[in-house]
């Protein structure tokens with residue numbers, strides 16, 4: 208029942224820019240025809256330890272579908288085009304780095320520290336627009352935090368990680384999904400991609416950074432985890448509306464609030480020290496998706 212409703216409103220999917228540093232660079236790419244990653248797909252891993260992890264870390268059990276590269280300039284053979292093509296390759300090292308970041312993201316969201324910060328009174332999530340489903344919201348209404356938090360549980364979003372020629376210095380783009388909030392069951396929201404992939408999430412990261420470079424913008428695995436988390440929040444339907452450069456707190460900007468919560472948690476040395484060994488051991492995505500590490504992904 209809930210899923211049927213979700214499938215209908217999935218038609219409203221569109222792409223949203225969510226760059227903090229370069230908000231003018233909109234993209235209109237979609238995920239209808241992603242390049243394949245040498246035929247590797249998620250066939251499901253039923254390893255006991257992974258199932259155990261799913262029970263222990265129930266929030267954000269995303270499914271990584273593929274690493275994707277854009278296919279531009281594929282017919283050109285001049286040196287520039289070759290350089291360009293090379294820069295859009297995703298190396299094995301970069302993939303490993305992304306998998307580690309996704310592990311960190313999921314681990315953090317499942318900690319009591321994240322939950323405590325989320326329910327901290329500082330964060331007042333307000334609806335930015337009218338929405339009607341199982342419940343109705345209008346601009347300025349406060350969201351029920353418990354519903355948003357429960358949405359993170361069971362959010363088995365099928366995710367693609369893409370390297371693309373995106374303008375700007377630090378930029379990540381994702382798909383803005385339908386507003387699940389108005390439609391999900393409050394205590395047991397089921398959020399997952401449908402068979403058509405309409406609810407899939409494409410996270411595009413620019414190619415002008417070597418993703419795994421130690422000193423690069425994405426070299427910090429915690430920062431990369433934060434960016435990926437930010438995009439997932441968009442995919443649940445939360446956006447940057449009423450965004451004003453003069454306001455520190457944009458009251459309707461739930462995506463930014465959520466990212467702030469994540470950053471606040473991981474920025475504390477107390478947190479990293481407490482979970483140092485657990486974070487090191489938590490390698491769910493690095494294990495489940497190690498098949499991606501067999502080869503680099505190259506533009507055709």
Ligand SMILES: [Zn+2]
Nearest residue numbers: 224225226462
């Ligand atoms: Zn954003």
